[in-house]
Amino acid sequence: MASIDLDKMLAKIKSTQWALSDIDWDAPGAELITEEQWPKLKEFMADLMWIEHVGARAFAALAKKAPTDTLREIYSYFHAEEQRHANAEMALMRRWGMLEGDEIPEPNVNLRIIIEWLDRFADEMPVYVLGTVVPMLEIALDGALCTFLLETVKDPVCHQAFEKINDDESRHLGVGFTVMEMQGRSASYIKMVQMMARVMDPRLILGIASYMPLLNKMRDNVIAMGLPEEKLYKAMQKFERIGGRTEEGRRNPWFQLIKQHGRWVTNRSNKVYHVPVDALVKITGMVPRKALPAVPSWVKELTYEPTATR
Amino acid sequence: MSTTEDSKKMAKPKAPRKKAAAACKTTARRKTAARKKAPEKPQSVLIVGAGFAGLGMAIRLKQAGIEDFIILERGNAVGGTWRDNQYPGAACDIPSNLYSYSFAPNPNWSRSFSGSEEILDYVHHLVAEFGLEKHIRFEQNVAELRFDETKGIWTATTDKDVVFTGRAAVMAQGPLANCSFPAITGIEDFKGKKIHSARWDHDYDFSGKNVAVVGTGASGIQIIPELVKVAKHVKVFQRTPGWVMPRPDFSTPEWNKLLFRKVPASQQAMRELLYWSHESMALAVIWNSPLTRIAERIGKWHLRRQVKDRWLRRQLTPDFTIGCKRVLVSNDYYPALQKDNAKLITWPIARISEEGIRTVEGIEHQVDCIVFATGFDVSHSGTPFPVLGRGGRVMGDDWKGGAQAYKSINVSGYPNLFLTFGPNSGPGHNSALVYMESQLEYALKGIRKIVGEDLKVLDVREDAQQRFNKGIQKRLAKTNWNSGCKSWYLTEDGFNATMYPGFATQYAAQMSEFKEEDYQTA
Numbered sequence: 001m002a003s004i005d006l007d008k009m010l011a012k013i014k015s016t017q018w019a020l021s022d023i024d025w026d027a028p029g030a031e032l033i034t035e036e037q038w039p040k041l042k043e044f045m046a047d048l049m050w051i052e053h054v055g056a057r058a059f060a061a062l063a064k065k066a067p068t069d070t071l072r073e074i075y076s077y078f079h080a081e082e083q084r085h086a087n088a089e090m091a092l093m094r095r096w097g098m099l100e101g102d103e104i105p106e107p108n109v110n111l112r113i114i115i116e117w118l119d120r121f122a123d124e125m126p127v128y129v130l131g132t133v134v135p136m137l138e139i140a141l142d143g144a145l146c147t148f149l150l151e152t153v154k155d156p157v158c159h160q161a162f163e164k165i166n167d168d169e170s171r172h173l174g175v176g177f178t179v180m181e182m183q184g185r186s187a188s189y190i191k192m193v194q195m196m197a198r199v200m201d202p203r204l205i206l207g208i209a210s211y212m213p214l215l216n217k218m219r220d221n222v223i224a225m226g227l228p229e230e231k232l233y234k235a236m237q238k239f240e241r242i243g244g245r246t247e248e249g250r251r252n253p254w255f256q257l258i259k260q261h262g263r264w265v266t267n268r269s270n271k272v273y274h275v276p277v278d279a280l281v282k283i284t285g286m287v288p289r290k291a292l293p294a295v296p297s298w299v300k301e302l303t304y305e306p307t308a309t310r
Numbered sequence: 311m312s313t314t315e316d317s318k319k320m321a322k323p324k325a326p327r328k329k330a331a332a333a334c335k336t337t338a339r340r341k342t343a344a345r346k347k348a349p350e351k352p353q354s355v356l357i358v359g360a361g362f363a364g365l366g367m368a369i370r371l372k373q374a375g376i377e378d379f380i381i382l383e384r385g386n387a388v389g390g391t392w393r394d395n396q397y398p399g400a401a402c403d404i405p406s407n408l409y410s411y412s413f414a415p416n417p418n419w420s421r422s423f424s425g426s427e428e429i430l431d432y433v434h435h436l437v438a439e440f441g442l443e444k445h446i447r448f449e450q451n452v453a454e455l456r457f458d459e460t461k462g463i464w465t466a467t468t469d470k471d472v473v474f475t476g477r478a479a480v481m482a483q484g485p486l487a488n489c490s491f492p493a494i495t496g497i498e499d500f501k502g503k504k505i506h507s508a509r510w511d512h513d514y515d516f517s518g519k520n521v522a523v524v525g526t527g528a529s530g531i532q533i534i535p536e537l538v539k540v541a542k543h544v545k546v547f548q549r550t551p552g553w554v555m556p557r558p559d560f561s562t563p564e565w566n567k568l569l570f571r572k573v574p575a576s577q578q579a580m581r582e583l584l585y586w587s588h589e590s591m592a593l594a595v596i597w598n599s600p601l602t603r604i605a606e607r608i609g610k611w612h613l614r615r616q617v618k619d620r621w622l623r624r625q626l627t628p629d630f631t632i633g634c635k636r637v638l639v640s641n642d643y644y645p646a647l648q649k650d651n652a653k654l655i656t657w658p659i660a661r662i663s664e665e666g667i668r669t670v671e672g673i674e675h676q677v678d679c680i681v682f683a684t685g686f687d688v689s690h691s692g693t694p695f696p697v698l699g700r701g702g703r704v705m706g707d708d709w710k711g712g713a714q715a716y717k718s719i720n721v722s723g724y725p726n727l728f729l730t731f732g733p734n735s736g737p738g739h740n741s742a743l744v745y746m747e748s749q750l751e752y753a754l755k756g757i758r759k760i761v762g763e764d765l766k767v768l769d770v771r772e773d774a775q776q777r778f779n780k781g782i783q784k785r786l787a788k789t790n791w792n793s794g795c796k797s798w799y800l801t802e803d804g805f806n807a808t809m810y811p812g813f814a815t816q817y818a819a820q821m822s823e824f825k826e827e828d829y830q831t832a
Contacts, residue, residue, distance in 0.1 A: 296621050
């Protein structure tokens with residue numbers, strides 16, 4: 001049984017808090033970003049920041065649906081911690097001169113669609129849908145992207161920030177996998193029936209339709225940055241390895257579904273999956289920004305300032 | 311009893327208040343020099359606390375012809391909770407015509423829901439009207455209450471070693487009398503101003519200041535709209551959003567006051583109407599019923615009507631059954647949060663720093679002042695001072711597993727002692743004073759028996775107390791309070807020693823009968 005004690009985890013989370021003001025954002029090292037790196041890094045950081053922010057919103061939805069008080073509180077903390085990561089990443093972007101004034105970087109269209117979906121439907125989703133998808137996103141995108149960033153960027157402040165971020169993320173994953181195992185403990189058949197009923201939910205289908213192109217789009221962005229896509233796939237395989245390490249974890253139908261999807265994503269020769277999804281990426285790429293609804297107000301909570309008086 | 315003459319006095323609330331307050335202070339100076347030796351002849355009754363409960367008890371004793379009692383008050387003025395809670399916007403969330411004693415009606419309430427100042431005026435009026443001043447000993451903070459079984463006497467010893475004795479004692483110190491700053495990491499490091507809602511600093515000028523308010527309960531939602539009017543910026547730190555219902559608050563027209571003065575029965579009729587409308591709310595608030603859903607819909611409608619932003623609305627939407635925690639009433643809380651100089655923060659607080667509050671999203675919210683509207687120190691398993699009963703038993707020890715009493719008012723092993731707002735007497739839907747009146751009547755019956763029959767001991771039987779509590783806890787299990795949310799009604803273990811699981815009418819019926827067979831006498 002690989003599950004962790006959630007009460008102890010909550011205590012650990014509370015005792016290991018950090019703030020943006022713990023980091024000296026003006027310390028030397030910003031000059032280590034090369035001119036060649038700068039434009040790609042800007043786009044990369046913007047995506048990363050938005051993924052954190054989207055993750056934050058997903059945790060907010062999880063907090064509403066958590067089956068126990070402890071888990072509810074843990075998710076409330078994770079919601080805020082993901083926001084902290086996004087804030088810290090914005091602070092790094094500012095340090096590197098990638099923000100103009102108070103400008104918040106624009107999310108790409110796939111992220112905008114995910115934001116819209118989360119805003120409208122995330123709270124309606126059962127806890128185990130997001131509880132399984134979020135670890136996948138964290139491990140695949142967050143994990144792979146952060147590793148890559150630290151390999152590429154020499155700025156010590158970036159390393160300092162990501163050391164803290166990665167510590168948080170390892171706790172997020174620990175809880176994520178434990179929850180997946182908790183889900184697997186119930187009778188599989190009943191869960192499978194419940195899951196199928198959920199899959200038929202048009203709101204969830206819409207979510208899946210947004211999630212699939214997001215992964216492929218991120219893969220394209222990662223390649224554009226010079227990260228070998230194998231690294232992303234390796235990270236995604238980690239989801240399968242850790243999530244499936246116990247009987248309970250394997251019995252979770254959502255794990256099986258996301259794992260299978262991960263396999264499709266990492267198998268470029270699977271044309272049945274990639275041709276339509278890549279087409280979706282292209283189509284969504286053509287959606288004019290003006291056609292998208294206004295961003296929800298939770299997006300405006302982002303800030304790179306360690307302190308706030310207003 | 312209120313006569314037309316009394317009404318005229320009440321028509322000018324300011325004057326009597328000042329007079330009463332001044333009188334209180336004078337009394338304080340006069341009476342604090344009490345002798346350190348216990349008086350030879352004990353009083354019939356010792357009352358601890360000069361808030362609504364203690365003064366109400368005193369009035370009923372006087373009306374029953376019992377004059378030898380004293381009230382020990384730790385402060386230097388009467389009023390209890392209403393003396394302490396004078397923060398801006400402080401008001402009662404029960405209509406004034408119901409939040410007042412039926413034996414001392416006030417026809418001149420200026421609003422349907424009066425502010426704390428006016429309620430305090432009413433309290434001062436009670437003192438003046440019923441001649442209670444001479445019975446009050448101010449600045450006498452009881453440190454111990456001990457029963458002498460051989461003599462049948464209660465002895466109260468104050469923290470200055472002053473001793474008072476009485477044949478019966480009434481603990482009327484109030485459940486919401488003590489407060490402290492919450493145990494948030496770093497609270498001592500904060501260099502700015504810290505204010506607790508129940509100990510307001512009226513000299514602090516909020517204009518031009520950045521202010522944080524921690525807590526969005528009954529006090530918080532009253533303070534915030536007032537602070538937003540004067541402060542430069544107000545950040546509201548919320549942990550759990552409560553259910554906020556609209557507040558039908560109107561100023562009372564002059565003709566209405568005149569009618570109540572001239573025809574007291576009309577005010578009684580109004581009180582009855584309010585009483586029964588609040589009784590009906592029990593069906594929504596105490597138990598999970600179809601009316602609960604209707605009440606929740608009203609709450610959501612109120613939120614939707616006042617808050618247009620979807621995310622803010624989500625932040626303010628409660629995630630527990632209405633009634634599980636105290637239901638809040640306000641018309642100006644939601645609008646205040648949306649003012650340009652206000653902001654709701656729902657991130658968990660990580661710690662308090664020298665400059666402000668650090669939340670988990672990594673930001674330090676720097677402020678000049680933090681207002682803690684974090685409620686009171688409610689004890690579910692202890693007493694505010696040691697209470698020693700028969701054979702030296704200590705009530706706090708007996709209550710370690712959760713406070714228990716017989717009909718909320720007597721505790722076995724502690725004869726001749728009456729509690730106001732004792733265990734399981736809390737109302738969730740009706741006026742506290744309605745419950746209080748039943749308690750005062752019950753205590754009066756017991757005191758009359760002790761004095762009239764010259765009893766040394768009137769002690770509730772252990773088995774009667776246990777039987778009573780078994781029934782209460784069984785009934786509580788079916789209520790919204792015990793439906794899973796955390797609230798100050800419950801102990802850490804989820805034991806409910808606070809609330810009464812029923813209608814006020816049921817509570818009154820419970821208290822109307824004094825079952826002598828449930829008591830042991832000597």
